[in-house]
Structures are given as structure tokens and as C-alpha cells.
Amino acid sequence: MRLGVLDIGSNTGHLLVVDAHRGAAPLPAYSYKEPLRLAEHLDATGAVSRQGIDALAAFTSQAQRVAEEKGCEDMLAFATSAVRDAINSEAALREIAERTGLPIPVLSGDDEARLTFLAVRRWLGWSAGRLWVFDIGGGSLEIAGGADEEPEVAWSLPLGAARLARQHLGAAPVDDDALRALRKQVRAGVARDAGRLLRHGPPDHAAATSKTFRSLARICGAAPSAEGPMVPRSLPLAAVVEWIPKLAAMRHDELAGLPGVSAGRAHQMLPGALVAEAVMDILELGALEICPWALREGVILERLDQISAQG
Numbered sequence: 001m002r003l004g005v006l007d008i009g010s011n012t013g014h015l016l017v018v019d020a021h022r023g024a025a026p027l028p029a030y031s032y033k034e035p036l037r038l039a040e041h042l043d044a045t046g047a048v049s050r051q052g053i054d055a056l057a058a059f060t061s062q063a064q065r066v067a068e069e070k071g072c073e074d075m076l077a078f079a080t081s082a083v084r085d086a087i088n089s090e091a092a093l094r095e096i097a098e099r100t101g102l103p104i105p106v107l108s109g110d111d112e113a114r115l116t117f118l119a120v121r122r123w124l125g126w127s128a129g130r131l132w133v134f135d136i137g138g139g140s141l142e143i144a145g146g147a148d149e150e151p152e153v154a155w156s157l158p159l160g161a162a163r164l165a166r167q168h169l170g171a172a173p174v175d176d177d178a179l180r181a182l183r184k185q186v187r188a189g190v191a192r193d194a195g196r197l198l199r200h201g202p203p204d205h206a207a208a209t210s211k212t213f214r215s216l217a218r219i220c221g222a223a224p225s226a227e228g229p230m231v232p233r234s235l236p237l238a239a240v241v242e243w244i245p246k247l248a249a250m251r252h253d254e255l256a257g258l259p260g261v262s263a264g265r266a267h268q269m270l271p272g273a274l275v276a277e278a279v280m281d282i283l284e285l286g287a288l289e290i291c292p293w294a295l296r297e298g299v300i301l302e303r304l305d306q307i308s309a310q311g
Helices: 050-069 081-085 089-100 109-124 161-168 176-192 211-219 237-249 252-256 263-282 295-309
Strands: 002-008 013-019 027-034 074-079 131-136 141-146 153-157 205-209 234-236 287-291
Touching: 002 050, 002 295, 013 050, 013 295, 027 050, 050 074, 050 089, 074 081, 074 295, 081 089, 081 109, 109 131, 109 141, 109 153, 109 205, 109 287, 109 295, 131 211, 131 263, 141 263, 161 176, 161 263, 176 237, 176 263, 205 211, 211 234, 211 237, 211 263, 211 287, 234 237, 237 263, 252 263, 263 287
Parallel strands: 002 074, 131 205, 205 287
Antiparallel strands: 002 013, 013 027, 131 141, 141 153, 234 287
16 A cells, blocks of 8 residues: 655654555655754744744645645654644644644654654564664654564653754854753763663664764765665764764854755754764663664554554
């Protein structure tokens, strides 16, 4: 069957059209995205602004038209951190559903971590053994670990790259005091709940996924996306440590010129690197394998499992 997966993230609205059936890898058929930057459309009270609601409604309507043109039988829609954190999220999504006819449920942080873990488990397979999974989004960091398809632990922290950049960093370059203060906050946030993973013993495999980790890996020398998803890619801790002072010293245009970095996400590279460094250092991981599957694939896989269970 052909599915449309509508992902309303903190940075981007993304419709992924896939051909999928039980027992096979979802095959991407078409991608449509817009840089919504919903995290930047929160007003002083923490509500999604009128401009943000209108932008999301317009994108949702266009995504529906694209899905229809591409022959999608079903649409799986969800929103993540930026909408989840807004104080008017229910009212905003209710208005969008009334204007577009498409309900958009909000995923909890724990569900984001759980579904991302499912996607990585299916990609890596059972040979990965006990698995730890990390995902730096625009608004949050998701962490999950376990030996099965359902993680034993899964949780979310407000350590997304866009959130940290917006709340704690000004214009690039970043001075030493600001860098140290942000590093201190990030490391404290990661360390606070690290025992939830550590008490189960070390992993056989540790993986990272989504755009921030992929961009960091590319900066640190991983193969470009043009070489395809089957090429092994990793993010070494030593390389991240080496790059952090370089990223802090760069202007925005210099950051945007790095391989794998777009102008819209350039300001997120330094906070993303600080989160990646904290995760690997505190959890004693020398490197993370980059997995091409993430939350969207997890949503698809769970939906296929549900269809199969219904007969």
C-alpha cells in the first residue's frame, strides 16, 4: 500500500510518501517538505502564534494535495516537540483539523523515543543485541534502550538543537563563557537520567539518527547522503570534541558552508554537537553508528504491524 506520513517537527514539515507492506522495508517514493520552524513561532506566552497556525494549515493542505496526487491510500500524521510544548497546542490543532479535515495527533516524547527505537531495531536487526538509540531533534533529545523491539526505557529531554540555540546562544561566533554555560547545562541534563540506561549494563550497539546527527557525522568526515543509505557512517566522540571549538568560532555563513549543513540549520550545529558530546562522554561511548531510519519509519512500521494484527 502507498502511505503518506506527515511529520510536523520543530524545524520542518515533511510529507514522506512510501510504498510499504508487512515484511518489507518501506520504500520512499516521494518527499515534500517546508521549513516551518514552528519553534520560532511561539510567542512570549509559549503559544503558537497566528502566523505559525496559518503556516501549518497551509502546509497541511498542500501536503494533502500532494498525497492525493501521489496515490496515497492513507495518511499518518503527527506533531512533535514544538507543538507538544505550546500552551495552545490543542486549540491550534483543532483549528487546523477544522480548516484541513486532517486531525494531527501529538506524539509524547516517550512515544517519539519508542518509535525511533523500533525503526533503528528493524534497520540494524537482532544482531545488534542490546541497543541504545539517540535522536537530537529541533526541540528535544530522545533516548531509548533495550534488547527487544520495545525498549526497556524510553524518554525525552528538552535538549533539542533549535531550542538550545534559540534560548541560549546569540549571533555566531559564540564566546567562551556562553559555550561553557551551555555545555554545563547540557551535560547536567543528560547526566540526570543516565542511570536509566546504565543500570541495564553496556550496550552491544549504540546508534544515532535524524538530521542533526547526520549533519555532524558529515562534518566529521562521514560519506555524503548521495552515496546512499547502505554506506556505513559513524560519529566518533574524538571528532566531535575536536570540532566544537571550531564550530563556536565560525560565523553563520561559514557554518552554512560546511558539508551536510543547510543555512536554516547552521545555527543548530554547535548546540547539537554539545548534546552529542555529552551523550557519548557521559555514557562512555567512543562512537555512534548513524542509522538512516528514524521516527517516520517507526510510525510506518507500527502502522503496518497494526494492519497485520487486524487481519
